[in-house]
Amino acid sequence: xxxxxxxxxxxxxxxxxxxxxxxxxxxxxxxxxxxxxxxxxxxxxxxxxxxxxxxxxxxxxxxxxxxxxxxxxxxxxxxxxxxxxxxxxxxxxxxxxxxxxxxxxxxxxxxxxxxxxxxxxxxxxxxxxxxxxxxxxxxxxxxxxxxxxxxxxxxxxxxxxxxxxxxxxxxxxxxxxxxxxxxxxxxxxxxxxxxxxxxxxxxxxxxxxxxxxxxxxxxxxxxxxxxxxxxxxxxxxxxxxxxxxxxxxxxxxxxxxxxxxxxxxxxxxxxxxxxxxxxxxxxxxxxxxxxxxxxxxxxxxxxxxxxxxxxxxxxxxxxxxxxxxxxxxxxxxxxxxxxxxxxxxxxxxxxxxxxxxxxxxxxxxxxxxxxxxxxxxxxxxxxxxxxxxxxxxxxxxxxxxxxxxxx
Numbered sequence: 001x002x003x004x005x006x007x008x009x010x011x012x013x014x015x016x017x018x019x020x021x022x023x024x025x026x027x028x029x030x031x032x033x034x035x036x037x038x039x040x041x042x043x044x045x046x047x048x049x050x051x052x053x054x055x056x057x058x059x060x061x062x063x064x065x066x067x068x069x070x071x072x073x074x075x076x077x078x079x080x081x082x083x084x085x086x087x088x089x090x091x092x093x094x095x096x097x098x099x100x101x102x103x104x105x106x107x108x109x110x111x112x113x114x115x116x117x118x119x120x121x122x123x124x125x126x127x128x129x130x131x132x133x134x135x136x137x138x139x140x141x142x143x144x145x146x147x148x149x150x151x152x153x154x155x156x157x158x159x160x161x162x163x164x165x166x167x168x169x170x171x172x173x174x175x176x177x178x179x180x181x182x183x184x185x186x187x188x189x190x191x192x193x194x195x196x197x198x199x200x201x202x203x204x205x206x207x208x209x210x211x212x213x214x215x216x217x218x219x220x221x222x223x224x225x226x227x228x229x230x231x232x233x234x235x236x237x238x239x240x241x242x243x244x245x246x247x248x249x250x251x252x253x254x255x256x257x258x259x260x261x262x263x264x265x266x267x268x269x270x271x272x273x274x275x276x277x278x279x280x281x282x283x284x285x286x287x288x289x290x291x292x293x294x295x296x297x298x299x300x301x302x303x304x305x306x307x308x309x310x311x312x313x314x315x316x317x318x319x320x321x322x323x324x325x326x327x328x329x330x331x332x333x334x335x336x337x338x339x340x341x342x343x344x345x346x347x348x349x350x351x352x353x354x355x356x357x358x359x360x361x362x363x364x365x366x367x368x369x370x371x372x373x374x375x376x377x378x379x380x381x382x383x384x385x386x387x388x389x390x391x392x393x394x395x396x397x398x399x400x401x402x403x404x405x406x407x
Contacts, residue, residue, distance in 0.1 A: 078204035
């Protein structure tokens with residue numbers, strides 16, 4: 001599947017700044033869709049009368065659909081190009097967001113969120129594939145870090161905005177805001193995006209070819225190494241996202257606005273991580289940068305777990321260590337996502353899809369576990385982040401060190 005470096009496209013048809021803005025909007029679909037409504041979860045549960053597992057399902061079903069849909073969106077984009085897949089996905093995303101805003105039951109909300117997750121898969125998968133279309137792996141990691149800085153800004157604004165909308169206009173306003181964001185992304189792709197795939201693969205959707213490509217990707221040690229770091233790091237983030245609103249607001253007694261501001265600060269730490277990533281890559285390369293991020297992941301997660309086991313009741317005992325975890329996450333994601341797709345320039349959509357599917361499959365498992373384990377204490381959140389922080393570090397120190405491409 002690898003090709004000589006001379007055959008890799010090294011420059012985009014679009015202006016670099018435009019590429020970064022488009023990538024930030026497309027990648028930003030994920031944090032805004034998950035983060036914006038988090039401060040509204042307790043109000044949503046009360047208004048629709050849902051159980052805790054149902055409330056968790058509004059997030060986990062979205063993410064499972066997000067992960068699974070990429071398995072279809074990826075080959076489709078390799079066959080027909082990135083642009084038509086992005087347009088179709090964004091139209092469906094806006095429609096699903098409007099459906100969420102008008103849902104009258106938990107069952108309807110879960111259904112619309114599932115469709116929204118499937119549509120979101122087209123945007124996020126497409127963005128990662130575009131990076132591989134336009135850049136070689138090392139340059140792609142640098143560009144991805146710039147785009148993920150934009151994602152961090154979107155995430156930084158999402159939680160406080162969600163808290164304000166929920167307080168002023170009710171939880172439905174958070175879903176309406178998602179429809180507005182999707183419309184902006186749709187307009188940008190429609191008006192400014194130039195197809196990035198140089199040669200569509202006419203065989204991409206043939207079952208035999210698809211199975212062979214999946215097999216080649218899933219057996220490649222570089223793909224597995226980087227996918228492990230992205231999946232484990234995201235699992236820790238998802239553990240926090242899925243449990244923190246109830247833990248901080250109901251267990252630790254924080255107001256929704258304060259919780260939203262803490263989430264915004266955590267997004268700021270993620271932005272700092274993406275900026276740090278751009279500083280580390282030219283000096284250390286991908287592997288050493290990932291190893292350093294692994295140290296930060298393990299440190300932040302371990303401190304959270306230790307605080308919970310010690311019986312700490314201050315929210316800052318958990319927020320401050322997670323700041324460290326978020327800096328690490330800002331390094332792991334551009335390095336890991338670009339590294340996972342690096343060996344597959346002619347199947348970037350499929351490789352992106354499998355990487356995204358792995359992350360969401362792990363996140364769905366975490367969400368299922370949290371739905372059964374949340375017991376009105378800080379332990380599920382803190383111990384979960386601690387476990388995944390150590391797992392991420394071990395993957396970075398062993399798998400990436402041995403199999404990761406150093407370029």
